[in-house]
Amino acid sequence: METYPMIRKCLVVGIILVFLGASTTLNMNVSSTNPQLPRVVQQHIQAIQQDVIGQPCLVGNVLISNNIGNDYHPRMTTNRLDQTIVVYEQEINLMSKKVPVVYSADHGQTWTMQFLVDSKDIIDSAASGILQYPDIVYNAQNDLLYLSMIDPDAEAYNQEMGFIDGDIANATEGIWYGISPAGGMGFFYTACTCTKNFFLSLVTEDYGEESxxxxxxxxxTYPDFTYPPGLGGYYYDGQSLFQSAPAAQLEMDSNSNQLFSVFETRLDSGTKISIKTNVMDEELITSGEQKGGMDKYGDPEQMPGEYLGFGTDPDVSGSGNKVCVVYVEEGNVICKSSTTSTVYDPGFNWQVSTVESNASAPAIYVQGDNVYCAYVIGGNLYLKVSEDGGVTWGAAEQKNDVDKTVVAEKGAVDICRGGIAFTDTRNGNYDIYYAPFVAAPTPIVVIDSISGGFGVTAVIKNIGDASIDTxxxxxxxxxxxLGGNKTITGIAALPxxxxxxxxxxxxGFGAVMVTVTADTATASKDFKLFLIFFKEV
Structure with missing residues (x-):
């Protein structure tokens, strides 16, 4: 396997900053280890708040894209108000694609286009006017929506991302960025995810003729858009440990313990599904620890990776200590599910199940032990539910109401709590529709924090939508x-x-490690103990 050790880290040579919702130019210095950003241009574009005419059909399908052209690649999330937010590619013509940001506050019956993102508004003359492959995630810690997308033909600033207030119905502007990694070209795919306070954008790009x-x-970070402390900021995967490229069809998610990236890796032997993982622990991420001369927690080259098997069109979802990956293998939708831990390279205890045969375009959503998988067979959209973490599956339920018009292409379907966004041709072109479903209420117990001071304190929280009785x-x-029990235990209930x-x-004195377990969640933290004072390290 060829490796390219000189391209592991990259200098970000340019950035555009845009407020979606007057115009200021700022000049700053930059290096790959100093989190400062150059050539910052600030603009304002207001939210448009354009109502989309929802058109409910027999079983609740609602048209959410009102474009006369084709629409592609829906991606979705939900916020703390249980509003559903969808982004997608809106193709005006072959030379123009924009990204609408639409939301529903009534479980998918009506929709509002709150923002319409155009790369020409963001990066002006450098833009090609084509935005593609959008992704979106909700960050509960800061009540933010974080988005990423690509302008593949722009002269610069191909990688674009933005922040919008989590209460999207009242958001009047967003803040947008475009960056130019040094030497990068041929940008095509992107995906995004987040920890509590750090935001990640993953892309595929060419680096030289052979890479x-x-x-x-x-x-x-938000709102200053600097790199987290201890990190170099932008990294290439030089593949010294794991061959991840050529990569395609990126998807990202997280659970309480780990960050996940899944994608196709197109090898000579065939296309395999790859997964790379990293910890959610921000103290470890910013520790500055090195491995192989690289940032252990920041550099994707160092992140543990493995092949899940031959296949295409992956998706990933996590909840609590669980993760599920779905993909298509020889025409069958395969699910691999595992528990995870908080350690850096936990390994997986994969359990394999077949969701459906002769199917395509799978999308998955995990909430507690309940797993929801949407997929396409014969031009129809189906949903199956697993109540045991993806090991076994219930009966299929058809979710579209016009027969044989659902698009089965890669990335044509997405799913989140309470609904499915899918691509459909019933009107003669590619449109985005929404089909609601009722997700079972599920408790999700997490370790919210472990902190020091006089004594050590842990906060345990139920972030799910159902009570846990015990x-x-x-x-x-x-x-x-010095004396006393090292372990205390208890039984609790949480609404x-x-x-x-x-x-x-x-x-006591010296180094101590505190480990807290609650239900399936586990977290650890190191301290220095001075008599009864716990100092974080």
Whole structure:
């Protein structure tokens, strides 16, 4: 396997900053390790708040794109208000594609186009006017919507991303960025995800004549759009440990423990499904720890990777300590499910199931033990549900109401809590439709924080939408403890959205590690203990 060690890190040579919703130019210096950004241009474009005429059909399909041309690649999320937000490619003609940001506040019955993103508004003369492959994720910690997309033919600033207030119905403007990684060209795919406070944008790009569709990863913060401390900011995957390129069909997600990237890797032996993982722990991510002369937690080259098998068109979803990946293998939709831990390279205990035969365009959403998989057979859209984390599946339910018009191409379907966005040709061109479904209420218990001071405190929270009547919790302190039990345990119950606090006072000296487990969630943190004072390290 060829490797390219000189392209692991990249200098970001240009950036455009745009407020979607007067015009200011800022000049700054930049380096690959100093999180400062050059050539910043600031503009304002107001939210448009254009109502989309929802057209409910027999089983609840609603047309959410009103373009006379073709629309592609829907991606969706939900916010804290249970509003559904969808982005997609709106093709005006062969030389013009824009990205609408639409939302529904009534479970998909009516829709509003709050923003219409045009690369010519963002990067002006450098833009080609073609935006493609949008992605969107909701960040609960900061109540933000984070988006990424690509202008593949722009002269510069091909990689674009933006932030919109999580309460999208009242958002009047967004903030938008375009960046130019040094030496990058041939941008095509992108996906995004986030930790609590860090935002990631993954792209495929060419780097030289022989480095085709390599992974490029940006880390950034909000609202200052700097790199997180301890990171170099933008990285290429030089493939010294795992051959990830040529990569295509990027998808990203996370659970309480891990970040996940899945994609096709097009090898000489055939196309394989790849997964790369990283921790969600921001203290580890910003620790500055090195591995092989590279940032252990920031560089995708160092992130653990494996092939899941031969296949195409992957999707990934995580919840709690669980992750599920679906893809198409020899015409069958395959699901691989596993639990995860908080360690850097946890490995997986994959369980394999066949969701459906002779199917395509799979999309998956996980909430607790419930897994929802949408897919296409014979031009129709179906939904199956697993109640045991993706091991077994219930009966298929058809979700479209006009027969044999659902598009089965890669990326034509997406799913999230309560609904499916899909591409359909019933009107003679490619349009985006929405089909609602009722997701089972599910409790999701997470370790919200572990903090020091006089004693150590852990906050456990139920971020799901159902009560958990009973679960076990445990706090263990390992290290130089003078007397007392190192472990305390208990049983608790939590309504949705409610937190509980565990606090311990112990006497000791030196390095200690605190590990908290609640239901299926686990988190650890290192401290220096000075008598009864826990100092974070």
């Amino acid at each position: 085709t569709q390599y992974l490029g990863l940006l880390w950034c 679960f076990n919790w445990r706090m263990t302190v390992e290290g130089n403890i 949705p959205g409610v937190s509980m606090t565990i606090q311990r006072f112990m006497v």
